[in-house]
Amino acid sequence: MSGIDQPTPRRASIGARRSPASEAAILAAARAVLAEGGYAGFSIDAVSRRAGAGKPTIYRWWKTRADLLMDVYDAEKAAMLTQPMTGDLTGDLVAYTAGLWDFWSATPSGRTFRALIAEAQSNSAALDALRLKFLPKRTLHLSKLFTAAAGRGEIAESEIETRLALYIGFNWYYVLTDRLDEGRAAIPAAMRLIAAPASR
Structure with missing residues (x-):
């Protein structure tokens, strides 16, 4: 299983207000996914697994993949x-x-x-x-x-x-x-x- 697909423990969501720790983890995961898979391999699913964050949380903070990128x-x-x-x-x-x-x-x-x-x-x-x-x-x-x-x-x-x-x-x-x-x-x-x- 590649680094992109390895899940990490799920982080608790705190609603619409961004948790600095969760935001930093998601951005770090996004950088890692982008570095490993390039633009073609970048997806919210991969970032969610890497960061241990729920997709609803990511989409609540970044409406599209382009916003996160x-x-x-x-x-x-x-x-x-x-x-x-x-x-x-x-x-x-x-x-x-x-x-x-x-x-x-x-x-x-x-x-x-x-x-x-x-x-x-x-x-x-x-x-x-x-x-x-x-x-x-x-x-x-x-x-x-x-x-x-x-x-x-x-x-x-x-x-x-x-x-x-x-x-x-x-x-x-x-x-x-x-x-x-x-x-x-x-x-x-x-x-x-x-x-x-x-x-x-």
Whole structure:
């Protein structure tokens, strides 16, 4: 029997309010299942067995598989990435992007990111999770970089949203086409364009 299928003692549910211990156990189990079986082998059943948590509890806290995977992604990314503070938007973006691409390449949840986006194109619940929960949380640090640059007078505050969209488009182009290694050389030039001074 594989590690994915080995059950652990069942944890008691405490209702809708999340138990920190149970939540941590479920997220740890989800990371382990994802690492062992990849996106194709990831299921709520496998996570439930691994964590010793009931499926109703998991579904009460994470409405879909995509919701759980996005929280695993968030936790791994927070542990691996730090927000750069070079005092220059181009430098900040180059450093952040290099770390982000390392995360996408080196971690199970990072490698699953492309599949999550693909699932969102055919699953309305996954799309809602991506658009309403995942993107606002994941662009928070980036927004701070652009806002700080606007405060220094590098860019216009009115252009932050557009520049952020350009940044996301550049990154997703390479991750969705599985060309991260090929695209690394383009990061500095792309970040200079995205961080170019506002026209006067």
